[in-house]
Amino acid sequence: MYVGLDIGGTKFQVASANEKGEIIRRVRAETPLQLKAGLDLLHEMIEQVSDKEKINSIGVAIGGPLNWRSGIVSPLHQPEWRNVPLKEILESTYHCPCRIEVDTDAAALAEGAFGLDTATDKSAEISRLLYITLSTGMGGGFLVDGAIYRGFNGSHPEVAHQAILFRCDHPERILCECGNNDCLEALVSGNGIRRIYGKPASELSETEWEQVAYNVGQGLRNLAVIYVPERIVLGGGVALGGGEALVNQVQEFLNSTCRLTPAPTVQLSRLGYDTALRGAIVLARKVSSVEN
Ligand SMILES: [Zn+2]
Known part of the structure; x- marks a missing residue:
């Protein structure tokens, strides 16, 4: 099972998907203002979509700026989130690899994979x-x-x-x-x-x-x-x-x-408002290809 996170300034979307990238379960919620509330909510949403199954890898689409190698994020439209080591947090919590990209890059990957x-x-x-x-x-x-x-x-x-x-x-x-x-x-x-x-x-x-x-x-x-x-x-x-x-x-x-x-x-x-979420799933599937 792959998990994709679309962390936006107004809403969070989290989905689980199979190896073909097809969504199994998905949830959405309003973005909390505080960092801790945001991270707690993401954990809750991941638990909901994974339903106790083992997670293979996690992909994240989030607003920039961020460092895609270290996975440290400071999304411009979430002012409480500054220098958050999101990749490290997710990898140590779920014991699986995680890849993070700017949401529009993730969206481009989704359009290439599913949008044509x-x-x-x-x-x-x-x-x-x-x-x-x-x-x-x-x-x-x-x-x-x-x-x-x-x-x-x-x-x-x-x-x-x-x-x-x-x-x-x-x-x-x-x-x-x-x-x-x-x-x-x-x-x-x-x-x-x-x-x-x-x-x-x-x-x-x-x-x-x-x-x-x-x-x-x-x-x-x-x-x-x-x-x-x-x-x-x-x-x-x-x-x-x-x-x-x-x-x-x-x-x-x-x-x-x-x-x-x-x-x-x-x-x-053709993916409407799901481009970044679908892109996060593509990232989860690509997680092993670290070079790009
Ligand atoms: Zn400008």
Whole structure:
């Protein structure tokens, strides 16, 4: 039995799965504020899904920053969690190996393993897959031949904090939570949209959505010409809310602007809100391959 943990700033999801990655049992709960309450709750949830069976390995998807080798985590949106040796805690409690990755990297692994359309993609693996989440914040994960792309010293690339050429009715309202005033995230994330348009993404007008799609397109164009992914998968509440209309606008933008590199195919996530949880299960299954 494999166990996957999706530790988010608003909710925890824990699931057990078989060797094929199929979910056996799953539970979810609101994220407690305090660290101790959070760890106690995770133990309880692991007991529930494992139902006293032996756990083979544990995979964890959690917000960054973190050190994937040591498994020490300091998720930005859980302020009480700082320098928590989560890998060590889980390994010593459950006597099994554990692997921890940034949630968007885990999500990219899930999209590569479970999210593709088996009718059209067959077994042909997508060798360059970029996963982008547009939700409260924005982030991404890039797979190269099935492995997570990492920066210097194992750092996770922050694709949302690139400056872009943008369209915005209220440029004076653009302010990124990282401190810059020209980040892509500040223009197209749920929080950014609220700050700029004074309402949630679900209430944007068609013209406002066009601005968001244009800005997403500019950001993805930059990534597309530098990394040349074959497929871009969009997940997260804002992207899923924008739906096919958003995907089509972004696709058209990429088709008309990627002139020297092939334009990637853009699709919505087929895993919905389960990408990080499914990714945690992939991590549990990959736990023995320590190199990447
Ligand atoms: Zn930023």
